[in-house]
Amino acid sequence: MEKVTYESAGVNVEEGQRSVELMKKAVQKTMTKEVLQGLGSFGAMVQPDLKGMNQPVLVSGTDGVGTKLKLAFMMDRHDTIGQDCVAMCVNDILCHGAQPLFFLDYLATGKLEAEKAAAIVAGIAEACQKAGCALVGGETAEMPGFYQNGEYDLAGFAVGMVDRDKLITGETITAGDAIIGLASSGVHSNGFSLVRKVLLEKEGMDLWSSFGDSTLSLGEALLTPTSLYVKPIMEMIQQVPIKGLAHITGGGFYENIPRILPDETAATIWLGSWHIPDIFHLLKEKGPLDQEVMYGTFNMGIGMILVVSSEEKEKAMELLRANDQQAWVIGEVTSGNKQVTLCDGSE
Template structure:
C-alpha cells in the first residue's frame, strides 16, 4: 500500500493556499483603518470607534444563500453569490438601525477550485464595500465526499453597531403610521425551491431561455444579486425618525412584517401602489399561483420597508429621491392582531 496523505484522501492543501492567494486582493480591498489584522490570522481584530455614542450596542446576524446556489452551479457563474450572502446578513441587522462593521464568510466544497473560490470571495468583497463593512476573516473548507462535484455552500456572519437611543424595535408603531417600500432588485435569495421546481422541472426552461418580459436570459435574471439597503436606509435615519424596518426575506410579507408589529396593530398593504417586477408576474402566471402564496413566498418587488409617522413620510420619500433611490407609500398601520392585510391600492 502506498503511503497515505491528506492529498490522496481528497484534500488539496496546495490548492487551498492558491485560493487564499487569489482571494487576498479582494479581501484587502474592504479593509478600513479599524481592521487591525492581516489575512491568515486565527481571529480578525477590529477596533471599535464609539466616541460619538452614549451606549453602543453590537448587533449580529448570520445567513446563507439557500438553493439560489443551484442556479450558480447551472450557469457556472459565481461572481454574484457572494453579494447575496452579504446582503442577507447586513440587511437584517440594518432593521435594528445598525451600521455594519465587519463580515466573516464560510465556504464549504467537496473539491476546492481556487479560481471559483476567489470569484465567490470577490462577490463577498463587493457586497462588503457596498455596505461599508470590512471582510476581516473567513473559512474555506474542503470536504471530500460531502458535496457533489462542482457544488459548494456559502454562509456569512455580520456585526454592526447602533447607539441604544437609536435602536429600532417597532415598539412605537401605532395605527395611522405609514409603510414605505424600497424596491428589490428581483427575487433576491428566497423562494428558489419553488422557482426551480416551476421554471426548470415543470416548464422545462433552461438557463439560456429567453422569456417575454425579461431583459436577460433566465439564468442571469435569476442570479441578479440581492440588493443592499445600507446606504439609503442609513441616510434616511440621519434625517428622519423611523419606527420600524422590515427586510422581506423568507416568508415574504406575511411572516416578516408582523415581526416588528406591536400587539393590537396590523399592516394594511396596498397592492398596486408599487411596480411589481416582471419576474414575479411570470412566475405567478406560469405556475397559476394565488396572490396569497406569492406574497407569502416572495418579496414581490419590495425588499425593505420603513414604518414612519404619517408626518415623516414625505420627508423620507424626499430623502430617498435625493440620493437616487425610489420609495413608495405602500400601506399603513391599522388596529388589528399582528397580521398583514392585502388590499388593492
C-alpha cells in the first residue's frame, strides 16, 4: 500500500521552510527597537515607546491588494505588490494621525514557490521600512486545490499609535478650509476589475506594449505600487494643524471625501487644478467612462487629500515640497450636506 504523506496531498513543508529562510534577511531590516522578538515565536511582541503620550490610542487597519494581483500573475512580476499591501493599510491608519508601529501579512497560494514568496515579502519589508514600521510576522499558507496554479492572495494588517488629543477626525473642518491633494503614482490598488474589463477584455490591449511617452510597458504602468504617504504627513503633523485626511481608494472622490466631512459641510473640487496621469485618460477614452464613474472608482491622480485652514495652506504646501511630495490645492470646503461637487476652474 502506498504511503500517504502531507506532500502527496499537495503541501510541501520543506518548500515552506525554505521560503521562510529566504524572507528572513528582508524582514530583519524592518525591526525597530520596540520589537521584543523576531520571527519564529507564536506571537509578535511589541513594546511601544509611550514617552510624551498622555492617552495613547491604537489605530488599526487591514486590507488586501485585490484583483491587481491578476496583472502580477499575467506579468509574472511579484516585487511591487508587497508595497501595495502595506500602503493600503498604513495610509488608512495615517488618516487619523497614527504613526504605523507594526505590520503583519497573509499570503495564501495553491502551490508554494519559495523564490516567489520571498520576492513578495521583500516588497512588503521594503515598504515597511519606508513607512517606519516593523514587519513582525505573517502567515504563508499553502492550500492545494484552492487557488489556480501560479495564483495567490495577499492581505495585511497594520497597527499604529497616536495621542488622543492629536487624533485627526475631521470634526473641526469648516467652510472655507483648503483641500490639498497629494499625487498618486497611478491607479494604486483599487478599480482593477474595471481596468481589466476595459483594457484587457474589451480592448484586448497587450500588457507588454509600450505605454505613452514613458519607458514603461502598459503592464508595468498598471503595476506601479501604491504611494506611501507616511513620511510627508507625519512631518507636517508636527508643524501644521491638519483638520482632516482622506485616503482616496475604492469609491474614489465621491465616497472617501465625505467620510471626513462634518454635518453641514461639503467639498468643492476644482477640475484642472492638478495633473491627471495618462493611464486615467486611457481608461476614460477606451471605456468610454463618464466623469461619475471615473471619480467614483479611481483616484484620478490624487492618492490622499488633506484639509487645513486657508491660513495654513501655503505652509502646508511648502512642507510637502520640502519632503519631495507633489501636491496641489485642489478645492475648498463649502456649506452643504457632505456632497462632493466637481467644477471647472481653480481658486
